[in-house]
Amino acid sequence: MLAAVGQMCSTGQPLANLNAAVSIISRAAAAGAAAVFLPEATDFIAPASHVPALTRSAENRAFVDGLRDAARRHGVEISVGIHEPPASSPSDSDSDAQVQDDKHRKGRCYNTQLLIGSDGNDVQRYRKLHLFDVDIKGGLKILESDTTIPGRALSDAVDSRVGKLGLLTCYDLRFPEPSLSLRKAGAQVLTYPSAFTVRTGAAHWEILLRARAIETQCYVLAAAQVGSHEGTKRVSWGHAMAVDPYGSVIAQCSDMQPYQPSFCLANIDLDLLENVRKEMPLWEQRRPDVYSTI
Numbered sequence: 077m078l079a080a081v082g083q084m085c086s087t088g089q090p091l092a093n094l095n096a097a098v099s100i101i102s103r104a105a106a107a108g109a110a111a112v113f114l115p116e117a118t119d120f121i122a123p124a125s126h127v128p129a130l131t132r133s134a135e136n137r138a139f140v141d142g143l144r145d146a147a148r149r150h151g152v153e154i155s156v157g158i159h160e161p162p163a164s165s166p167s168d169s170d171s172d173a174q175v176q177d178d179k180h181r182k183g184r185c186y187n188t189q190l191l192i193g194s195d196g197n198d199v200q201r202y203r204k205l206h207l208f209d210v211d212i213k214g215g216l217k218i219l220e221s222d223t224t225i226p227g228r229a230l231s232d233a234v235d236s237r238v239g240k241l242g243l244l245t246c247y248d249l250r251f252p253e254p255s256l257s258l259r260k261a262g263a264q265v266l267t268y269p270s271a272f273t274v275r276t277g278a279a280h281w282e283i284l285l286r287a288r289a290i291e292t293q294c295y296v297l298a299a300a301q302v303g304s305h306e307g308t309k310r311v312s313w314g315h316a317m318a319v320d321p322y323g324s325v326i327a328q329c330s331d332m333q334p335y336q337p338s339f340c341l342a343n344i345d346l347d348l349l350e351n352v353r354k355e356m357p358l359w360e361q362r363r364p365d366v367y368s369t370i
């Protein structure tokens with residue numbers, strides 16, 4: 077089964093971003109993709125002060141509806157990173173006092189990965205657990221928690237046409253525990269929709285993606301934002317890629333400028349995955365008698 081891993085440069089306009097995302101989806105579907113993976117914050121990237129209003133805008137609701145429609149029209153599953161207002165889903169459990177207080181006080185949102193089925197219905201959502209609050213010497217200062225509420229749980233590994241998916245997002249990549257937990261829960265394919273910074277991307281992106289694939293013996297699919305986001309100081313690293321369970325980079329988007337909405341295709345071969353796990357049975361070789369395991 078073919079998975080398409082997308083790369084684009086989101087703006088502050090959800091409807092323009094919808095157009096870019098749909099152009100990836102329609103071309104990927106025509107190329108035979110069964111599922112299309114889009115970056116973190118595909119709906120918009122904008123200055124922090126604009127995030128609360130944009131998250132709750134009619135344009136942003138139209139963005140998600142447009143993707144549901146594209147999933148149905150093209151018959152593909154879609155994973156997409158969005159800004160999600162609290163209590164937007166009936167199953168929402170964010171009723172505790174702290175979260176209620178936070179959302180009223182600051183209008184924060186969740187950084188959510190939404191999985192849409194090929195019938196256009198929502199299948200799963202995952203809210204980013206680890207927020208990117210960093211202040212690195214040399215200029216980089218981002219406080220994601222200014223605009224975002226951290227999720228409080230992993231989401232169950234979920235069936236898709238390209239295998240059982242374990243959903244994670246961007247900065248989560250730096251924490252091996254959730255990837256191991258999802259592997260233990262049955263995941264075969266880990267997703268990391270991202271918007272890595274250029275500096276940290278150059279230093280860590282590919283190494284971390286390959287490490288997570290090697291440790292978990294899962295495919296890793298990492299859609300990515302790329303280039304300068306208009307109206308902000310943010311520049312994203314791109315290098316959207318797919319890694320196989322042996323750690324090989326099997327597909328990668330072009331780094332050629334000017335950046336266009338693009339994708340790369342990866343064949344997800346679950347027989348190969350089983351072979352990797354059989355040849356080197358890491359899971360059975362762990363030593364819980366010596367150290368604690370997930």
Ligand SMILES: O=C(O)CNC(=O)[C@H](CS)NC(=O)CCC(=O)C(=O)O
Nearest residue numbers: 117121208220246247271272273276
């Ligand atoms: O909310 C948005 O607008 C999009 N979200 C992001 O860009 C997020 C939070 S600011 N970026 C990261 O997590 C980068 C991680 C990273 O670069 C690293 O771990 O080195």
